[in-house]
Amino acid sequence: MSGRLSRGGLVPYLFVLPGLAVLGVWLVFPLVSALQMSLHDWDIVPGSKSPFVGLDHYAQLVSDPLLLSTLANTVAYVIVTVAGQLALGLAAALGLESVRRGRVLLRTLYFVPVVTSWVVAALMFRYLFNSSSAGMVNHLLVSVLGIVGRPVPWLNEAGTAFIAIFALGIWKGVGFAMVLFIAALQAIPEELYDAAAIDGASRRRAIRSVTLPLLAPTIVMTAVMLTIGAFQVFIPVALITGGGPVHRTEVILTYLYDVAFRQLDFGYAGAISFALAGLVFAISQIQLRFMRQSALAG
Amino acid sequence: MRKDFVPRRQTRRPRLGLVAVYAALVLGVAVTVFPLLYMASTSLKDQVYVLEVPPQLLPTNPTLDNFGAAWTSNHFSRYFLNSSIVALVTMALVLLLGSMMAHGLARYRFRGHRLVRALILFFMVMPAMSLLVPQFVLATRLGLLDSLAGVAIVHIAQGLPLATFILYGFMIGLPRELYEAALVDGAGAWRMYRSIALPLCRPALATVAILAFLGSWDEYVWALTIINSADQRTLPVGIAAFQGVHTSNWGLIFAASMIAVTPVIVLFALLQRHVIRGLTAGALKG
Numbered sequence: 140m141s142g143r144l145s146r147g148g149l150v151p152y153l154f155v156l157p158g159l160a161v162l163g164v165w166l167v168f169p170l171v172s173a174l175q176m177s178l179h180d181w182d183i184v185p186g187s188k189s190p191f192v193g194l195d196h197y198a199q200l201v202s203d204p205l206l207l208s209t210l211a212n213t214v215a216y217v218i219v220t221v222a223g224q225l226a227l228g229l230a231a232a233l234g235l236e237s238v239r240r241g242r243v244l245l246r247t248l249y250f251v252p253v254v255t256s257w258v259v260a261a262l263m264f265r266y267l268f269n270s271s272s273a274g275m276v277n278h279l280l281v282s283v284l285g286i287v288g289r290p291v292p293w294l295n296e297a298g299t300a301f302i303a304i305f306a307l308g309i310w311k312g313v314g315f316a317m318v319l320f321i322a323a324l325q326a327i328p329e330e331l332y333d334a335a336a337i338d339g340a341s342r343r344r345a346i347r348s349v350t351l352p353l354l355a356p357t358i359v360m361t362a363v364m365l366t367i368g369a370f371q372v373f374i375p376v377a378l379i380t381g382g383g384p385v386h387r388t389e390v391i392l393t394y395l396y397d398v399a400f401r402q403l404d405f406g407y408a409g410a411i412s413f414a415l416a417g418l419v420f421a422i423s424q425i426q427l428r429f430m431r432q433s434a435l436a437g
Numbered sequence: 438m439r440k441d442f443v444p445r446r447q448t449r450r451p452r453l454g455l456v457a458v459y460a461a462l463v464l465g466v467a468v469t470v471f472p473l474l475y476m477a478s479t480s481l482k483d484q485v486y487v488l489e490v491p492p493q494l495l496p497t498n499p500t501l502d503n504f505g506a507a508w509t510s511n512h513f514s515r516y517f518l519n520s521s522i523v524a525l526v527t528m529a530l531v532l533l534l535g536s537m538m539a540h541g542l543a544r545y546r547f548r549g550h551r552l553v554r555a556l557i558l559f560f561m562v563m564p565a566m567s568l569l570v571p572q573f574v575l576a577t578r579l580g581l582l583d584s585l586a587g588v589a590i591v592h593i594a595q596g597l598p599l600a601t602f603i604l605y606g607f608m609i610g611l612p613r614e615l616y617e618a619a620l621v622d623g624a625g626a627w628r629m630y631r632s633i634a635l636p637l638c639r640p641a642l643a644t645v646a647i648l649a650f651l652g653s654w655d656e657y658v659w660a661l662t663i664i665n666s667a668d669q670r671t672l673p674v675g676i677a678a679f680q681g682v683h684t685s686n687w688g689l690i691f692a693a694s695m696i697a698v699t700p701v702i703v704l705f706a707l708l709q710r711h712v713i714r715g716l717t718a719g720a721l722k723g
Contacts, residue, residue, distance in 0.1 A: 144546040145616075150626045154541030155553060158534035158597055165594035166560050169571035176571065227465070234462045238455065247709060248466045251473065253716060254705045256655045258673040259694040262680055263472045266479070266687055273488040275475060282491055310469070318713050371564045374657055378677060392566050399570045400662065412567035423562045 177409030189406075196410035205386060206411070209394040215301070216390060217369040220308035224365055225358065227309065228316025233346070235317070236324050246321070250314035260311055261378035268293040268303040268379075297387035300380045304388065307375045312368075316361050323357035324350070356429070363426040367419055391415055473698075480504070480691035488685060503692035507679075512668050513693055516675035520654055520697075523585055523671055527592040527653035528646050531600045534593070535645060536638065539604035540630045544616065554605075560598040566658060576663050583665045592653040600645045603715075607641035608634055640711075647708060648715035654701060672697040 177196050179189040200206055231249055235242055252260065267275045270292040272282075277290040293299045327350065335345045373392040376382060382389040382397065389397070391411065399408035475494070480503055482496040507513050542553060572591055581587030615633050624632070635642070657673040664670050670678065676697060680690050705712045 144544060147545040147547070147626065151541045151545035151547040153626075154537045154545075154630065155547075158538035158601065159553065159556075161534060161590070161594050162556060162560065162597060165572065165575070165591055166563075166568065166598075167556070169568040169575060170563070172571040172574065173568060231462070231465055234458050234465075237458055238462065245462055245466055247706070248470055250709075250713065251702065251705070252469060254651065254701050254712060255473065256673060256694075256698055256701070258655070258657050258677050259476075259698050260472075262676070262690060262694060263476050265680075266691075267472060267475070269488070271488070271490070273490045273492055275492050278492050310472070313469070315716065318717055322717075367562070371566060373566065378680070395566065396569075396658075399573075405570050405574070408570050412564075412570065416564055416567045419564050420562060 173409045173412055175409075176405050177407075177413055179406055181405035181409070192406065196407045197414075199407060200410055200414055205389070206391075206394065208386070209389045209391050212301075212388060213370060213372065213390040216305065216308060216372050217366055219305045220312065220369050220372075221362055221365045223305070223309035224312040224316045225362055227313045228361075229320050229354075229358070231313060231317045232320035232324055233350075235321060246317070249317055252311050253314045255311070257311070257374040258378060260307060261375050264303055264307040264310075264375075265294070265379050268306075270294055294380055295384065297384065300388050304375045304379055307379070308369065308372065312365060316365065319357060319361050320354065323354055327353050359429055360426060363422060363429070367422055367426075370415065370419055370422075476691045477695060479687055480695050482688050484686060484688050488687070503688040504696070507689050507692040507696065512670070513675060513679075513696070515668050516670050516672045517696065519585055519670065520672040523589045523592065523660075524650050524653040526589045527596060528650045530589075530593045531596040531649040532642060532646055535597055535600035536604050536635060536642065537630070538597075538601045539608050540634045542601075542605050543608035543611070544629075544634070557598045557601050557605075561602060565595050569658065569662060572659070573662055582663055583669055584663075585669060587663050588660050588671060589653070591659050592649075592656055595656075595659075596649040596652050600649060603645055603648075604638060604641055607638050611637055643708070643711045644715040647704070647711050650704075651701065651712075651715075 178191060178193060180192050182189045235246055235249075238245075269275070269277065270290065272278065272290040274290065274293070276293070280287045281290055291299055293303050331349050331353075332345060335349050340348065371392060372390050373396070376388055376390050376393045377396070380388040382393045386394075392415070395408055395411045395415070398404050398411060478495055481499040481501070482493075483498055483500055483502070538553070541547075542550065576582055576587045576591075579587075581590070611634065615637075616629055619629050619633055655673060656671075657677065660671045660674045661677070664674060667678075676690065676693050679693055683689055
């Protein structure tokens with residue numbers, strides 16, 4: 140590939156360096172100093188001594204019960220919201236691909252939450268899940284549908300608060316999964332459906348034996364991307380429960396923020412950052428391997 | 438020419454039962470847009486009616502008072518201005534620096550080529566928040582704390598890897614003959630970038646511009662971390678702080694939210710294709 144590029148002496152550096160300088164100062168340097176912080180008992184007062192503690196902060200990761208519970212919460216968020224976005228996104232894509240009228244309008248409306256600000260969306264859900272009977276979700280459940288007897292105090296308990304948080308995570312991302320699935324559906328060659336029809340396959344059979352297998356790579360890739368995103372959940376928790384009651388809805392990043400800016404323990408925060416980054420990189424390796432495989436197959 | 442003479446190719450793509458599908462799709466859309474419509478409706482309510490029992494879908498006495506109050510009090514017009522400045526500066530610099538880097542990578546061979554590409558891919562995956570603390574320390578040392586410049590520079594750094602990646606992918610496909618012809622005409626390196634690469638990349642530039650603007654306009658955590666004084670806040674920080682102060686004044690909070698969200702939704706409606714392409718760009722090629 141690079142065989143057909145020209146040599147330009149100094150010229151290419153002049154094009155690359157300005158951007159590279161920004162990346163160097165604001166991403167590479169912070170990355171190195173995060174590593175350094177994680178190995179020290181970092182003192183935020185400039186000029187004061189920060190004793191070297193080696194891997195102590197990393198050992199602390201494993202023995203911190205709060206970190207383990209935030210990890211469990213994060214994993215729950217990842218599983219529920221990724222599954223929800225995939226299922227509903229796929230359903231919306233299959234539905235939209237089988238109608239003719241109003242398709243563009245419907246697709247646009249499904250995508251609106253994706254471009255809605257996370258902060259605004261979180262406040263909206265907080266309002267919808269208001270604990271009193273003035274909350275819309277409570278009103279629907281109690282008075283309209285009659286499923287529950289009394290208004291649910293959603294945000295007062297971790298279990299019910301997570302329902303609001305998960306609902307937000309799914310609501311915000313269905314449109315994103317949907318457009319990826321629509322693109323994949325449209326790439327399926329017509330001939331395959333012709334062949335299935337000639338073989339006497341029913342509609343349901345065609346979906347099961349043609350559509351879904353050909354969609355599988357897209358489903359896996361979308362799942363990986365959504366997983367990477369979901370591990371980095373912050374705003375929904377920060378603005379709906381603030382991690383409370385008593386840290387019970389805390390996720391990795393809200394806990395990181397708490398350790399860094401409330402407890403001012405930059406060293407431990409650095410270790411948490413690296414653990415999360417390691418996790419995300421491990422997942423993205425799966426994506427990479429998978430894409431290489433499908434590139435070879437295709 | 439009459440269209441109906443052209444026989445439509447009959448498709449065998451499986452179509453689900455039409456009525457049931459429409460019903461399901463409309464129900465899905467209703468759930469999707471309901472929170473936004475309810476927010477819009479609440480922003481038009483008088484404070485007295487905001488936490489009514491039972492909650493009302495439509496305002497009894499619709500009023501624009503909340504919008505007036507949100508805009509004039511609480512520095513809100515200032516937040517809007519701050520966000521506009523930060524997002525536009527971020528967009529401009531991401532476009533400039535990203536397209537220059539992409540051009541350098543796509544057109545030339547040089548030492549460190551592979552390293553630069555690896556760096557870009559690495560930071561596309563790296564979770565932004567894991568660099569929050571050291572970036573905060575750096576901003577403090579450089580005297581950028583509590584400044585819009587400090588907000589923007591990190592937004593630029595966050596937006597640059599993906600922008601460069603998208604533009605590089607586009608530029609690598611431009612035919613070399615164009616540059617060779619320009620070389621014969623005596624064009625210098627800068628003119629080739631300016632008059633050949635950039636104009637030909639217009640669709641990709643539009644995608645990148647929207648992506649950078651949206652990313653900066655909605656970014657919350659970094660702005661929250663380095664801004665202390667009220668008049669330096671950006672919209673997301675301002676709105677969240679609003680909610681902290683006026684805990685149950687939802688009419689005011691949602692009027693403020695509407696002001697923040699409307700430009701983005703209008704932008705989306707107008708430039709739909711670019712927005713969707715931009716937001717899914719990371720997914721299409723790895």
